[in-house]
Amino acid sequence: MDNINIKVLAKELNISTSTISRAFNGSPDINKDTKEKILAFAREHNFLPNHYASNLRDKKSRTLAVIVPEIANDFFAQAINGIEEIARKKGFYILLYRTDDVFDKEVSFINYLNNGKADGIIMSVSGEANDHNYLRKLEQKNIPVVFFDRVYEDIEAAKVITNDYESSFDATEHLIDTGCKKIAYLVVNKSISIGQVRMQGYIDALKKHDIPFVDELVIDCSNDEKINYGILKKALEEIKPDGIFSSVERLAFGTYYVCNDLGIDIPRDLKVISFSSLNIAPLLCPALSTITQPAFEMGSKAATLLFEELEKKGVNIQKKEHVLKSKIFIRKSSGG
Amino acid sequence: MDNINIKVLAKELNISTSTISRAFNGSPDINKDTKEKILAFAREHNFLPNHYASNLRDKKSRTLAVIVPEIANDFFAQAINGIEEIARKKGFYILLYRTDDVFDKEVSFINYLNNGKADGIIMSVSGEANDHNYLRKLEQKNIPVVFFDRVYEDIEAAKVITNDYESSFDATEHLIDTGCKKIAYLVVNKSISIGQVRMQGYIDALKKHDIPFVDELVIDCSNDEKINYGILKKALEEIKPDGIFSSVERLAFGTYYVCNDLGIDIPRDLKVISFSSLNIAPLLCPALSTITQPAFEMGSKAATLLFEELEKKGVNIQKKEHVLKSKIFIRKSSGG
């Protein structure tokens, strides 16, 4: 009773195991009545085919691996929802892994996935500019990868990104339009590609308005909130910017905390705009101006592309960048 | 080259497959040198034992299923982090499933898990007061379940909860202390146990201070933000409470939006306190008073209990309620 399997069923019903298997897999080679009898009996005995056995045979796990730097983050949480939505429709499940932005964790998980634990991978990378060859192993095993938001340029794969350069340019220009002369750029890891692209938008907007780019105004932060508080406090006290363009939501929050403590008035003394997927940005004090990425849509797009690859509908999947547009919401924090 | 497996390795190294298997599983029956030679060769050829084959044999998937109503939610996202932290240490991975508070989805996923896809389950239930016997099937298969936050009373299992009654009592009393006479209780699903417990705290606090409980002040909301906006607006306009105790974070946000639009001043006209895991609650306008559950710790505690059950360290695992305490943060929204 404990270990019910296809053989037990077969004996019980006086039918071969192959017929039972066919009942579960929509095979045309089975009589309708037989099939119903089997399924009814199976339901009654709470039986479903063991997935490990099935997967061992046909090498399909019906599972997607999702790799993200963080989970407790509005952007990624919404993106995961988007992925899940599509996966669910396809009858797939999600294996979730968080890298904490640590390259080694990413590598170890990818290596683990080499064994067919998942049929495909959707990831937002930790971003370190290391050797990315470990990802190439996946190709050998025919496990497709789709990147979203944070991608590796040197790996050929479908990529879902936003118009970061443009948004950054526009956001910076917006700050300039409101009168800012000394705009700081907040970033967590200057060296990763997404930080670079956003910074370029910032730099080019400055250039357009003949504001010299000063290296000192690029504030490179960490993943530790306490350390960031110190960095931001020092920057606001010593460099005294009149505008902040934050490439990361958390750093905008850090800025708010520091301003509260230092008595800096946003937006009077300092205008702030930030990349953020926080849906209660209007409720902040003051309401935060945001560049909001279509997180949910990015997730569902990434999943859709992955399924196209898995199902190989077309001849070839477009292993290119798919750009979804962010929206800029001007609110009080930048004088809106 | 494509399909490397234990047999190919065996032939290549002129060693039996059993020895190779032993090299990977910390068996004592293997020579150190042999083991190293095998592991080195395997590494070189990018080989790891196939999980589906292993699992098929020993019925262990090294995977935990995590079932939550929502993902893009501060509480659950943090709890998932807590679960992940422990799981990672044990070398386990996480299969994530979102129920959207829909009972049927919960049931279908649980049924799917019946087949050894996961070794154990951590869940926060959708909460509908239906027949929960589908969970009993898991016992037959020896798949342990740990509940957290939202539990089914009628299922025997380890449960990680917070002191909701007490917190609710204290929060309500706090509102009374600040002078509120007409406190509304916001809830999403009045009938589920967690909503009940919190309401009881609210009711008893009123009673203690001789404030009559009025049914009209229990505002039953939905999962749809737009509908909630309407419900809350109507409530604030018609019933005109002077205090809000929200059992769900989202509803506090909804209240803020409605107050913004109606020109109701928080905390002057209306004092608000809410269950919430939002870590930027101090940055809201005004700073939101919160009852904050130890989300991360609840997750890690739940995972720890599950592993105790899986490893059967003790004779018997405590299938009882484990209560972690929430913290109340009084901020400006309730006159703090």
Next chain:
DNA sequence: TTGATGTACGCAACCGATTACTGCAAATGG
């Protein structure tokens, strides 16, 4: 020298499903 103990490894059955191949009866066609 002999029997006991331990180490390291191989053999082969096994986990539970899938499916190519085969077989048989009934249906269909000319």
Next chain:
DNA sequence: CCATTTGCAGTAATCGGTTGCGTACATCAA
């Protein structure tokens, strides 16, 4: 009426590891 196709089901090999059992050889004590 015979040949061919079709529908349905069974046999057995297979997916890729794991492990109980058996054994060869080394070591050691008496």
